[in-house]
Amino acid sequence: MADVLLTADRTLMSDYHQNEFLGFGTCAPPNVIPDWLYSFLFFPPMKAVNGVSLAAPYGLRKVEAQLLGEGFKVLTVDPDHIGKYLDEAKVLGIHVMDPFGLGPASSTFAAILKKEPFLAQYFRRFLEKPEVRKAKKRGLKIVVGGSGVWQFKYRENFVEEYGIDCIIDGEAERVIGKIVRAALNGEELPKYYEVSVEETPKLEEIPNILNPSVNGLVEIGRGCCRGCKFCSVTLRPLRWYPIEKTLAEIDVNFKSGYTRYACLHAEDVMLYGSRNTTPNDKKLVMLHEAVVKKCDGGIGWSHCSLATVALKPKLFSKLAEIILQKQPWWGTEVGIETGSPELAKKMMPAKAHPFKPEEWPEVVRTGMGLMHDNNLVPACTLIVGVPEETENDLIKTIELVEDLKHIRSLIVPLFFVPLGKLKNQQWFKETQMTRLHRELLIKCLRHDFRWIDNLIDLSFAGKWYAKPMRSLYTFFVKLIERKARKAGIT
Ligand code: SF4
Incomplete structure (x- = not known):
């Protein structure tokens, strides 16, 4: 025992x-x-x-x-x-x-x-x-x-x-x-x-998992070099796993019979093997070729930055080509956070790097467009109520969400929570919501309702239980939509 x-x-x-x-x-x-x-x-x-x-x-x-x-x-x-x-x-x-x-x-x-x-x-x-x-x-x-x-x-x-x-x-x-x-x-x-x-453990001190992980998640590295002020991950050193370590963990998941799928986990998968904010083409291609060859159930990414995708469109398309050999699409989480270059400069000056923070909205539009064209489906976050946020910042974020309406994605606005370098700041409360905050929330809800059916279809395509599950989720979404309409939200 x-x-x-x-x-x-x-x-x-x-x-x-x-x-x-x-x-x-x-x-x-x-x-x-x-x-x-x-x-x-x-x-x-x-x-x-x-x-x-x-x-x-x-x-x-x-x-x-x-x-x-x-x-x-x-x-x-x-x-x-x-x-x-x-x-x-x-x-x-x-x-x-x-x-x-x-x-x-x-x-x-x-x-x-x-x-x-x-x-x-x-x-x-x-x-x-x-x-x-x-x-x-x-x-x-x-x-x-x-x-x-x-x-x-x-x-x-x-x-x-x-x-x-x-x-x-x-x-x-x-x-x-x-x-x-x-x-x-x-x-x-x-x-x-x-x-x-x-x-904090060095690479060689991190053991491989011995039993299966939920949804075949395997780390490819830890830490992040971008230093956004609202984030706690940023305080940890950057370490990338050798490909063999990731493959060994995928083997653990496969041998158990639990899954034939792998979700690659890092704060930015596109920076695998890199020491700065420029992707390393060779290491990324090698990693994906090796992982895709092994995973007949497909792969996913945990997180990916828009700056790396916008910086290296050819590399991104090459990775998409490798991944899409075995699956029609893949998903990831993406931090948009704001549409305001001014706020980006204050809160996350390196998020757009090597682009300038002033170029952030354009980086988002380009990166999201490339994701759409290459069948990567992002679940995006926005942060509202960060200290120093102005009306002008909110207007720019609303405009950016409007620009993204043709991009297959979810966009979720999140209230500011004091973490990382901002851990001593005040929480954002719903009582502080202004007309513009509400407008942003509504804009995101409309965006998500526009795409949700398509995402449900993608999620269950090819599965034996696709029909009943699709009907159940669609029923749930319709209920929420009706409730939102009654409340005058959409
Ligand atoms: S929010 Fe993302 S990009 Fe910014 S420091 Fe945290 S993990 Fe890195």
């Missing part, structure tokens, strides 16, 4: 019908359809054998690999089956991304719909399970890690009330072993452990 159990709540232990875009649905609060139907549509349970998850979030798999490598007895378990294993366990590690719904997407939804998002509800309910409470009383140590741990600083009472013993903030490979060892030895744990820059 395992001393250490790893898990995450239901909204994270799902593969969203093998479609990462649908994962965004976990950010919404309960809405027009019953909760059971909503959870089935957006975050159905992951397959599990005896309660052991077939796939788990990538970050959790890295921690699992690190602990197994250090000789601990570890098991990654589905949250609904945790009770079976808790009697023997001494440490419970929980992976979090947005535990209280304070992240930009969920806090925006919650502010508008005035309800607690699903992902916050499910995290709380997991810790309220009688079997978790019972194990806690017996002395179970609860350790939390993942990209959402910053939110615990805003919920100190919750940490006490729910008996969370240790929160690890940062890349955990070099510290998780000593914390788990201390927990097993009954030693006092640090309540909030911030991983220092010196403790």
Whole structure:
């Protein structure tokens, strides 16, 4: 039996019908359809054998690999089956991304719909399970890690009330072993452990995953060199994996029989192997040729910048040609953030680099146009309510969204959340919304309604369950559209 159990709540232990875009649905609060139907549509349970998850979030798999490598007895378990294993366990590690719904997407939804998002509800309910409470009383140590741990600083009472013993903030490979060892030895744990820059793992210290990751996600690198002020990723050093490391992790996913697909993860896939903001043609082509050759189920990108696509259109088309040999389209997340060159200069001076921040709107138009022409479908974010935002900035963003209406994409406006270098600034609240903020929200909603049918078609094309699933999602979208129309939004 395992001393250490790893898990995450239901909204994270799902593969969203093998479609990462649908994962965004976990950010919404309960809405027009019953909760059971909503959870089935957006975050159905992951397959599990005896309660052991077939796939788990990538970050959790890295921690699992690190602990197994250090000789601990570890098991990654589905949250609904945790009770079976808790009697023997001494440490419970929980992976979090947005535990209280304070992240930009969920806090925006919650502010508008005035309800607690699903992902916050499910995290709380997991810790309220009688079997978790019972194990806690017996002395179970609860350790939390993942990209959402910053939110615990805003919920100190919750940490006490729910008996969370240790929160690890940062890349955990070099510290998780000593914390788990201390927990097993009954030693006092640090309540909030911030991983220092010196403790950030070097490439050779990052283990390969040993078991499948949700939707075949595999890292190709960590860190980002652009330094946007509102982002916490920017504080980490840039490291790129050798191709063999990525291929070895893809093999782990394939051998398990879970997937034949790989989602390449980096803050900007187009910068793979580069030390600055100019893509490295040779390394990118080599990576994609090797990955596409292996992946008969296709590939996706986690994130990609518009500046790199606009800078190297020929390289981008070459990569598209390689990827599209085996699939009709692929998806990625893209940060547009603003249509204002002035605001871009203040908040994200290197986002357009090597272009000038003044050229940002043109970079966005060019990059998005190239994505459309090459069948890359971006899910784009805008940040509203950043400090120093002016009416003029908002007008320029509205104009940019209008210019993008013919580009197949989703555009999601998110309220500013104080992170990164701006962590001491004020949150943006819905009560601060002006007429222009509303106009921008409406413009984005109209854009998304224009494209959503097309995206649903693309997402389910070729799948045996395409017809019923398509009908269900279309029904859901129509309900939301009707509600929006009634509220005078569209
Ligand atoms: S927002 Fe994106 S581009 Fe900017 S620093 Fe963060 S990861 Fe890098």
